[in-house]
Amino acid sequence: MLGVEGLSISFGGLAALSALSFEVAEREIFALIGPNGAGKSTVFNVVTGLYRPSAGRVRFRGQDLLRLPPHRIARRGIARTFQNTEVFRQLSALDNVLIGRHAHLRGGLVRGALGLPSVWREEAGARAVARALLERVGLAEVAGVEAGSLPLGSQKRLEIARALAAEPRLLLLDEPAGGLNPTETQAVMELIRRLRDEGGLTVLVVEHDMELVMGISDRVLVLNYGRRIASGSPREIAADPAVIEAYLGSEEA
Numbered sequence: 001m002l003g004v005e006g007l008s009i010s011f012g013g014l015a016a017l018s019a020l021s022f023e024v025a026e027r028e029i030f031a032l033i034g035p036n037g038a039g040k041s042t043v044f045n046v047v048t049g050l051y052r053p054s055a056g057r058v059r060f061r062g063q064d065l066l067r068l069p070p071h072r073i074a075r076r077g078i079a080r081t082f083q084n085t086e087v088f089r090q091l092s093a094l095d096n097v098l099i100g101r102h103a104h105l106r107g108g109l110v111r112g113a114l115g116l117p118s119v120w121r122e123e124a125g126a127r128a129v130a131r132a133l134l135e136r137v138g139l140a141e142v143a144g145v146e147a148g149s150l151p152l153g154s155q156k157r158l159e160i161a162r163a164l165a166a167e168p169r170l171l172l173l174d175e176p177a178g179g180l181n182p183t184e185t186q187a188v189m190e191l192i193r194r195l196r197d198e199g200g201l202t203v204l205v206v207e208h209d210m211e212l213v214m215g216i217s218d219r220v221l222v223l224n225y226g227r228r229i230a231s232g233s234p235r236e237i238a239a240d241p242a243v244i245e246a247y248l249g250s251e252e253a
């Protein structure tokens with residue numbers, strides 16, 4: 001589904017990623033973990049076309065992505081959420097999902113937000129799809145509620161619904177449980193699992209919450225200073241000395 005090969009990128013002399021390679025199979029839940037600044041979000045930014053690497057390749061379903069602008073990558077079937085929750089706070093949950101759909105059809109989240117025509121807004125088909133997506137993430141009851149007034153756990157799931165509106169095959173989730181309490185984290189875990197099991201999605205997830213990572217991932221890749229230090233099943237990773245060292249090291253710092 002996704003193939004990353006020899007990816008390198010630097011910011012002002014600092015190597016954020018160094019010759020990173022990995023592959024994600026169809027319908028896999030693949031976790032990318034590592035200490036703060038390890039390069040996890042940078043991987044997402046390269047794959048979605050926001051950053052251009054200095055070396056390496058990214059292939060999605062056999063096709064090269066690197067020369068494509070972000071909206072064309074999105075249209076190929078890759079959607080993402082961001083590390084910092086970014087719902088449109090004053091819009092209803094339903095309108096947040098409609099914007100995701102609009103961005104998918106027209107390209108560009110900002111353009112989608114600014115140019116939302118009232119005619120289209122009333123379009124019954126789009127609203128039905130958006131409602132179905134809210135239902136899928138467990139937010140049907142709050143469709144009309146201002147997104148900014150929802151608890152963080154619901155906002156995180158709303159962001160996922162908005163990403164799903166683009167009808168992706170590959171979903172990139174950057175810290176979907178960031179800042180959530182254990183109950184909310186559990187709901188997000190179940191949602192991710194269902195998206196794969198019932199929706200057939202492939203999921204690449206960045207997360208610090210080890211319960212989520214160990215609980216839902218098929219495979220885990222551990223980054224430190226932009227390099228892979230380990231990869232394998234959750235069980236293999238948990239027992240890996242290099243991983244334990246990287247995490248203890250980062251806690252001491």
Ligand SMILES: Nc1ncnc2c1ncn2[C@@H]1O[C@H](COP(=O)(O)OP(=O)(O)OP(=O)(O)O)[C@@H](O)[C@H]1O
Nearest residue numbers: 011014016034035036037038039040041042043083
């Ligand atoms: N646009 C940018 N400009 C300058 N430096 C950047 C930029 N994006 C990332 N970096 C740097 O690249 C390194 C990796 O950052 P990245 O955001 O990928 O880390 P991360 O693994 O997602 O960390 P966290 O767990 O804190 O989110 C960091 O040193 C960061 O400061």
Ligand SMILES: [Mg+2]
Nearest residue numbers: 040041042083
């Ligand atoms: Mg990050």
